[in-house]
Amino acid sequence: MTEATLARAQAGDGEAFRALIDPHRRELQAHCYRILGSVQDAEDVLQEALLAAWRSIGRFDGRSLRAWLYRIATNRCLNYLRGESRRPQPVGRPDQGEGRAGPGRFDEPWWLEPYPDDLDDLAPGPEARYDARESIALSFVAGLQHLPPQQRAVLVLRDVLGFPAAEAADILGTTQTAVNSALVRARAGLRPDRDPHDVPVPKSPAEAAVVDRFVNAFERFDLDELVALLTDDARLTMPPEPAEHRGPRAIAGFLLDHVGQDLTFLPTRANGQPALVLYLPDPSAPIRRAGGLIVITLQGDRIRRLTRFGDLGVLARFGFPRTLPRG
Incomplete structure (x- = not known):
């Protein structure tokens, strides 16, 4: 980000704004997807987030564009989850039988969608606990959906993206103490079917x-x-x-x-x-x-x-x- 490009964007130059945003768009979409579990929902929410960023770029203080964009995108995701009753609910559960999971055992998020990319070129931060491949695996994204929204967001910001606790707290508009507490609960509650160590090398x-x-x-x-x-x-x-x-x-x-x-x-x-x-x-x-x-x-x-x-x-x-x- 150059000061000249930012100044043009803040003056209402749409091309300058796109030049600022485009390098972050792909990782922001993946971020929304991890939290929401649906590619369509992630793209819809990302569009809302980018529109909000355009409308508020004049108030951006110029410190960290990436953290500022993550703040907007994360809070839009949380707002979506608060109103997720807008999603039509699935009907029925399968009867229990041989080779089938009964109502008490089925826990797959029904809205789960696959992500059409590897994302192996997205490097997590130094504090991340998951590598790029593991953090986009279908089982990991499915496991995230069982966490409460705030815990889900904290775990992705801290353990997937590697934001320090202070930055994660700033993104979420809360305290480091609250972030650390939510992270402990999220790690304890995460139930992904994590890939074992003997998974073949991708594309091998x-x-x-x-x-x-x-x-x-x-x-x-x-x-x-x-x-x-x-x-x-x-x-x-x-x-x-x-x-x-x-x-x-x-x-x-x-x-x-x-x-x-x-x-x-x-x-x-x-x-x-x-x-x-x-x-x-x-x-x-x-x-x-x-x-x-x-x-x-x-x-x-x-x-x-x-x-x-x-x-x-x-x-x-x-x-x-x-x-x-x-x-």
């Missing part, structure tokens, strides 16, 4: 080999191979559907019974993890139609978590078409 041959085995097993409709690929404690969830399947045989059987044969998978990445876009043949036309996106969480050379998103609006954010020619 080892990671690709597991994904290839998964795709090949589907193409051969090979139940035994799918079962062998899944860890004993594997889980399948499908937000926003209130359903969960646990265990290799229950998951493999569900996938083969409900997803079908003659599939096409296109590889992508979501939340720093391998993912696949699923296309199914259209019985009445020479095309394939998008059937959703599957995010894969690995443990060594096996799969311990599958999260399927069926909303086709999700695919648009990943840049995939709704149909493909049937080859």
